Amino acid sequence: MIDLQVIRQEPDAVRASQIARGENPAAVDAVLEADSARRAAVATFESLRAEQKSLGKQIGPLQGKAKGGDAAAQAELDSLLAATSTLSDQVAAAEQVVREADAALDEAVKVLSNIVETAAPVGGEDDFVVLEELGAIRDFGAEGFTPRDHVELGEILGAIDIERGAKVSGSRFYYLTGQGALLELALINLAMAMATKNGFTPVIPPSLVKPAAMEGTGFLGQAAENVYRLEADDMYLVGTAEVPLAAMHMDEILDSKSLPMRYAGYSPCFRREAGSHGKDTKGIFRVHWFDKVEMFSYCAVEEAVAEHQRLLSFEKEFLNALELPFRVIDVATGDLGSSAARKFDCEAWFPTQDRYRELTSTSNCTTFQSRRLRIRTKGAEGTTPVATLNGTLVAITRTIAALLENHQQADGSVRIPAALRPFLGGMEFLTPVK
C-alpha cells in the first residue's frame, strides 16, 4: 500500500500516477475523505476514553471507604458508577466508529496501486521502451533448415510429454522426461550457483501459504482470479516464490546493517491463467504449473533503484550464459502490476514465433509490499518500511522452450550452452531419441 503521509502531502502526484496507470484518480480523494473521517472518530473516542479512565480511578478507593460504612462515600460511589456506566456505553460506541473508520481508510488506501517511477514510460501494454538487444538471432534460412518449435523438439528429444500431461492433469500441464527432466535440474543448479556467487541466500520456501501472506504481497487484488485456493484449508498455492520470500520477514524489524538481504527461492509456481483462454495454447509456454528460481531483495529505500538495476544485470548475466538472443524492455505504466513502481522484462527471441517473448521480469515494489507486510528497519528517522524487489532468475518452462528453439540443429539435436554443461555431466548436445 502507499504511504498515507504521501497521499496527504502530495495528493496531486498520486493522482498523476494513477492516471499514468490508467486507473481512477478519484480513489485518492476517497482516501482523503476516509482519513479525515477517521481523525474525527479518533478524537471523539480519545476524549471519552480519557474521561472514563479518570472516573474509574476514583472508584477503587471509594469502594474501600463505602465498605467501611461511610455513607457519603457510598453515595458518591453510586453516582460515579452510574456516570461511568453510561460513559462506558458511549466509549464502546465510539470505539466501534473508530474501528469502522480504520477499516474504511485501510480499504481506500489499498485500492491505490503503487506510485510509478517518473522515468517509466507512460502508456499501455504496447508502449514499452526497448532498452537493449543482446545476443545474435540466428538466420535459419541461411543455415538451410526451417526451425522446429519447442513442442516438436520436446517430442523428438523425449524431453516434453504434453499429451500425457493433459491426460493426467488437463490442458496446460506437461511431463518433463529424460533429457527434459535433467535440463530442468541443470537450469536450477546453474541459477542457484550464480545466485549464490552474487550474494543471494538460496531458499526452498513453502509453496502453500496462508491468506495473510497472499494478501500482504498484493496477489489477492487485481491478480486474485489467477490464484489457486484450497477451499478446505483456506490456503493458497503460490504463483511465484515472491510470495513466501516476501512474507518470510513479515512483522519483523530488520537490522539496517544486514541490508540488503538477498534470497534466491526455488519453488513451483501455480497459475490459473484465467482470462488467457486460447492464448499460447501450444506447448509449455503458458502452463498452470512450472518451477522457477526467483530473486528477492530487501533493501534501504534509497538503494532500491540501484538494486533494481542489479537484479536486471543478474537476469541478463543468466540469459547471456544460456547464449540466448534477447532484449530488455522498460514496461509501460499501464502494464505494471499494482505493487510495482517500475518493471523491466527480458524477452527472448522465439524463431518459430518470429518475435520476442517474456522470459524474466524484475519489479521494484519500493515500500508497497513492506507496508502491508509490516517489514521495517530502524534508521536515523525511526522505524521505516524497507524496499522490496523481485526478479526472475529462471522460469523453467519458458527457458527450456527458448533453449530448444534457439539452439536446435538441423537433425533435431540441441546444442547445450557451455555454462550449462557442467550441470549435465559435460553433455554437449541433447540428442533425438526417435
Next chain:
RNA sequence: GGAGGCGUCGCCUAGUCCGGUCUAUGGCGCCGCACUGCUAAUGCGGUUUGGGGUUAGCCCCAUCGCGAGUUCAAAUCUCGCCGCCUCCGCCA
C-alpha cells in the same frame, strides 16, 4: 487424529490463582552521557510497536499471541481461534 503444557514491550523473566495501586517487574543486550592512559569496569539516563499532537523539553491514545464475551473496570475471568513444546497414534 488424541492427551497435556505454554504464549508478557529485542532475548530471558515477575505479575495471572484472588480484576482496579500494571503508568507491566527484574536481568541480559543495545544506545547516550559521566568517570577513567586505551579497552574493560563502574555510575546515571534511555531502550515495544502503531497512531495522533507539540516551537522545543515532551504529551495523549491504543498495544501483554489474535478475536469475541462478562464487567463501571481485563495481562488477570469465560469462550473461540492461531502458534509453539511434550507424549501417544498414523505416515513419506
